[in-house]
Amino acid sequence: MEKVRWGVLSTAAIGVNKVIPAMQRAQHCEIVAIASRDKSRAESAAHKLGIARALGSYEELLADPRIEAVYNPLPNHLHVPWSIRALEAGKHVLCEKPIALTSTEAQTLVEAAHRHPSLNVVEAFMYPHHPQWQRALSIVKRGGIGTLRSIQSFFSYFNDDATNIRNQADIGGGGVMDIGCYPISLSRLFFGREPRRVSGWREFDPRFQTDRLASAILDFETGTSTFTCSTQLVPYQRVNLLGTAGRVEIEIPFNAPPDRPTRIWHQTGNQAGGPIEEITFPICNQYGLQGDAFSLAVRNGTPALPKIEDAVANMRVIEAVFESHRRGQFVDLIPA
Numbered sequence: 143m144e145k146v147r148w149g150v151l152s153t154a155a156i157g158v159n160k161v162i163p164a165m166q167r168a169q170h171c172e173i174v175a176i177a178s179r180d181k182s183r184a185e186s187a188a189h190k191l192g193i194a195r196a197l198g199s200y201e202e203l204l205a206d207p208r209i210e211a212v213y214n215p216l217p218n219h220l221h222v223p224w225s226i227r228a229l230e231a232g233k234h235v236l237c238e239k240p241i242a243l244t245s246t247e248a249q250t251l252v253e254a255a256h257r258h259p260s261l262n263v264v265e266a267f268m269y270p271h272h273p274q275w276q277r278a279l280s281i282v283k284r285g286g287i288g289t290l291r292s293i294q295s296f297f298s299y300f301n302d303d304a305t306n307i308r309n310q311a312d313i314g315g316g317g318v319m320d321i322g323c324y325p326i327s328l329s330r331l332f333f334g335r336e337p338r339r340v341s342g343w344r345e346f347d348p349r350f351q352t353d354r355l356a357s358a359i360l361d362f363e364t365g366t367s368t369f370t371c372s373t374q375l376v377p378y379q380r381v382n383l384l385g386t387a388g389r390v391e392i393e394i395p396f397n398a399p400p401d402r403p404t405r406i407w408h409q410t411g412n413q414a415g416g417p418i419e420e421i422t423f424p425i426c427n428q429y430g431l432q433g434d435a436f437s438l439a440v441r442n443g444t445p446a447l448p449k450i451e452d453a454v455a456n457m458r459v460i461e462a463v464f465e466s467h468r469r470g471q472f473v474d475l476i477p478a
Contacts, residue, residue: 145172146437147210149203149233151224153178153187154215156238161213161266162191164400164429170437171430177203200224204231211440213266214238217307218314222247225263226254234440235263236433240323241453243314245461248454255450262439262446265453267327271431272398273423274406275328278383278390281408282332288387288412290332295325295369297396299377302347308373309350316352317373318344318463324396325369325381326360326459332383333362336455339472342463347374358463361472387412400427 148171150157165171173193178184181198188196197203204212204227211234214225218240225237242248255263269275282290299321301308308315330336337360344353354374360367381395388410398404403425409418439446458475466473 143170143441145170146234146440147172147174147208148433148437149173149175149177149206149209149212150193151177151200151203151212151214151228152216153183154217154238157213157215158187158191161215161429161433162193164427165213165433166191167427168430168434168437170441171433175203175206175209200227204228204233209233211236211262211436215266217310218319219243219312222251225251229254229258229261229263232258232261234261234436234446236266236436237263238266239327239453240314240319240457240460241265241450242457245454245457248457252450252454260443262436263450264436264446264448265450265456266432267324267448268428268432269324269328269396269398270331271435272404272428273426274392274398274404274421275395277421277423278392278406279332281390282383282385285387286408286410287383287385287389289364290383290385291365292382292384293325293329293332293365293367293369294382294384295328295367295380295395296371297321297324297369297379298372298375300375301373304350309347309352311351315350316344316354316356317371318342318353318356318358318460320373321396322356322358322369322371322463323456323460325367325371326358326463327456328381328395329360329362329367329369330452330456330459333365333367335362336475337361337367337459337462338363338476339474340459340462340466341472342466344464344467356463356467358466360459388416398428400429401425 175195177197184196
């Protein structure tokens with residue numbers, strides 16, 4: 143099958159350091175161009191990565207008829223406008239998370255996608271493509287932990303660089319937007335529904351006015367999901383899925399390493415000391431798997447998943463976390 147020809151909007155670090163190299167090694171992706179508003183930066187990235195074309199504007203990339211799909215790792219406030227422009231230029235779009243600054247803004251991307259039904263647009267959550275998450279979901283769905291009642295997630299890193307976009311409040315920086323979106327996404331995936339209500343708390347950096355520590359409770363009626371995320375703590379991540387007859391623990395749930403195997407643990411039974419199976423997964427790159435899945439959808443003319451409406455739903459939960467902090471109480475998403 144002919145590889146899908148991709149163009150990249152910007153020389154963002156996540157693209158240059160993680161996503162592009164993974165897609166270049168993937169089976170169905172070909173990165174043919176990269177663009178920056180500073181052409182010298184595009185040329186430097188293209189030289190480093192072996193990309194044939196370096197362009198000095200995003201408009202020039204979108205005008206190239208050879209490019210079939212666009213990867214958009216621009217800062218959060220530019221996700222929706224440039225994704226819409228890519229759709230209007232006839233390109234499929236894989237856009238980094240979070241998809242937008244608000245659910246209202248995200249909805250404008252949904253409406254644009256509906257105007258171009260032959261094109262795919264997807265929020266770039268890479269974690270579900272990793273085999274460790276596919277196995278965990280399979281275990282839960284077949285009743286391997288009984289009834290899922292609780293999800294506990296933790297995700298942190300340390301970044302106090304004032305120039306980093308994650309520390310710039312006016313363009314969508316902060317911990318919940320950057321990494322809190324992951325526990326929200328996986329909780330909705332595993333419970334298979336939207337939370338009925340949300341409680342959130344945030345603590346802000348006095349310099350940046352971005353949340354550097356946040357915790358939330360998502361009430362799914364049949365169970366809860368709790369998470370803490372931080373942009374100024376020791377780097378750590380872990381997820382536990384707990385049920386009435388077992389649990390699944392994912393050791394490195396989000397930034398699964400591309401250079402060594404990963405592990406999850408499946409404990410069965412509801413008594414202390416129940417048997418624990420360690421499940422090891424061979425080396426793979428979740429960004430490459432994501433790129434291949436999207437490219438196959440493009441080439442086969444099938445919908446890429448999840449649908450863009452899922453990104454709006456995730457954004458609504460993020461907003462509920464913010465609103466709950468402001469009110470100091472639970473915020474309803476679904477009427478009781």
